[in-house]
Amino acid sequence: MRNMNSTDTSSRGEQTRHALIDAALKVFGQAGFDAASTRSISKAANVNQALIGYHFGGKRGLYLAVFGHILSQITEHMAPVIVTVSDRVEGFSEDVEMRRQEALEVLIVAFNGLIEMFGRADSAAWVRLIVREQQDPTDAFEILYEGMMGRMMNMMTMLVSLASDLPEDSEACRVRTHMLVGQVLLFHIARGTTSRHLSWSGLSPDNINTLKEQFRLSVEAQFAPGAAFQ
Numbered sequence: 001m002r003n004m005n006s007t008d009t010s011s012r013g014e015q016t017r018h019a020l021i022d023a024a025l026k027v028f029g030q031a032g033f034d035a036a037s038t039r040s041i042s043k044a045a046n047v048n049q050a051l052i053g054y055h056f057g058g059k060r061g062l063y064l065a066v067f068g069h070i071l072s073q074i075t076e077h078m079a080p081v082i083v084t085v086s087d088r089v090e091g092f093s094e095d096v097e098m099r100r101q102e103a104l105e106v107l108i109v110a111f112n113g114l115i116e117m118f119g120r121a122d123s124a125a126w127v128r129l130i131v132r133e134q135q136d137p138t139d140a141f142e143i144l145y146e147g148m149m150g151r152m153m154n155m156m157t158m159l160v161s162l163a164s165d166l167p168e169d170s171e172a173c174r175v176r177t178h179m180l181v182g183q184v185l186l187f188h189i190a191r192g193t194t195s196r197h198l199s200w201s202g203l204s205p206d207n208i209n210t211l212k213e214q215f216r217l218s219v220e221a222q223f224a225p226g227a228a229f230q
Helices: 002-035 040-047 049-057 059-090 094-117 123-135 139-164 170-190 190-200 205-222
Strands: none
Touching: 002 059, 002 094, 002 123, 002 190, 040 049, 040 059, 049 059, 059 094, 059 123, 059 139, 094 123, 094 139, 094 170, 094 205, 123 139, 123 170, 139 170, 170 190, 170 205
16 A cells, blocks of 8 residues: 555656646746746646745756756657767768768758757747757756757768868858758747748648758758859
């Protein structure tokens, strides 16, 4: 009986933690860390306010737990993409021109993974918080960067280098990589403008396919032999 009660208590505790993280994700995203109150978060989660301190040690601990949750979602989606890219890179041709074309194809695969991830219905709440941390980085940003974002940027930079012959550690290669990432993030960071201008209400599967196709065409043009951007 004690084991059953212990399991029930643990299950209720996990449910409470999940409810608080889900509520905090929305409240922190809308109000920011400073303006968000533990009262509003607990109300949104429909739990006692004191449980924030019990489970997370306070508002800051809950904020960091939210970013741990975001990291787990990003990792779940992007880790298989990174594995696919790594496997493809190992099989690249030794011929320079063939390798450049292969790198370009895999670069598009990697960015399609980003497009699909940010096209998820639950990604809007992540984006709001990620953008806040991009503007004023804290230890929460370190959770994301050290956990997955740094790996993703390094992977993209390697592929840009292989597709363009720019040295991987060069400033030009890294800037080019950030410019490409920005093309994807624009549709999420500037969602109000893009939705209004494109008459899109959210990102449907058709919208996501359109983004993939136009991104592919843009990247192929930028990396085409003799392109001014080369």
